Amino acid sequence: MRALLALLMLMVSAVPLAAQEEQTAPYAYRQLDDPAKEEAAHDLMVALRCLQCQGQSIADSDAPIAGSMRSLVRERIAAGETPDQIRDWLMERYGDYVSYEPRITSLTWPLFALPLVLIALAVLLLRRRFARESKP
Known part of the structure; x- marks a missing residue:
């Protein structure tokens, strides 16, 4: 009975530790295979502001949200979307603040x-x- 209780306590305490592991986006630190698409993605990432950092683009930031945004940009570029479509979508979602190139x-x-x-x-x-x- 004590062994079962100890095992149960161990399992309950391991759940929060597993939840704290950082989930990284697949393309956060991995480049696209096509150099032209990677260049388009990088140019867009330089023009997008990290929402967590002060004055850093998502290309320069190491914040988790910047990694997610880099992955999102690369995934959408790989799927065939244009940088303008991706920027417009992000600006609709996060507001004009996300772009270093504001719209008039x-x-x-x-x-x-x-x-x-x-x-x-x-x-x-x-x-x-x-x-x-x-x-x-």
């Missing part, structure tokens, strides 16, 4: 237009100031 939308166009407006305003103000100083 009705919500983001002011972020791109504001610097141009500020430069034009600075040029106009400097021009008026120097025009006044040059008159006798």
Whole structure:
């Protein structure tokens, strides 16, 4: 009876240890066989931000989520999807933050237009100031 109880205790305590083993994605650290597809996958991975790390692409990050995203990118490239399709899918899933190349939308166009407006305003103000100083 004690042996059965000891075996049961051992089995119950081994379950959490087995659950803690890290599950790696198949293509997280393994490249595709086709060099052209691997290059397309790598170019996309450099343009995607790791959601866990601060300012690292998924190509540079060692975080588990970055490994999963690298594997996902490689699997989808191998299946025939284009990098733009994969980027769009990831941006729909995680938001615009996941891409280092943001899209211009009705919500983001002011972020791109504001610097141009500020430069034009600075040029106009400097021009008026120097025009006044040059008159006798």
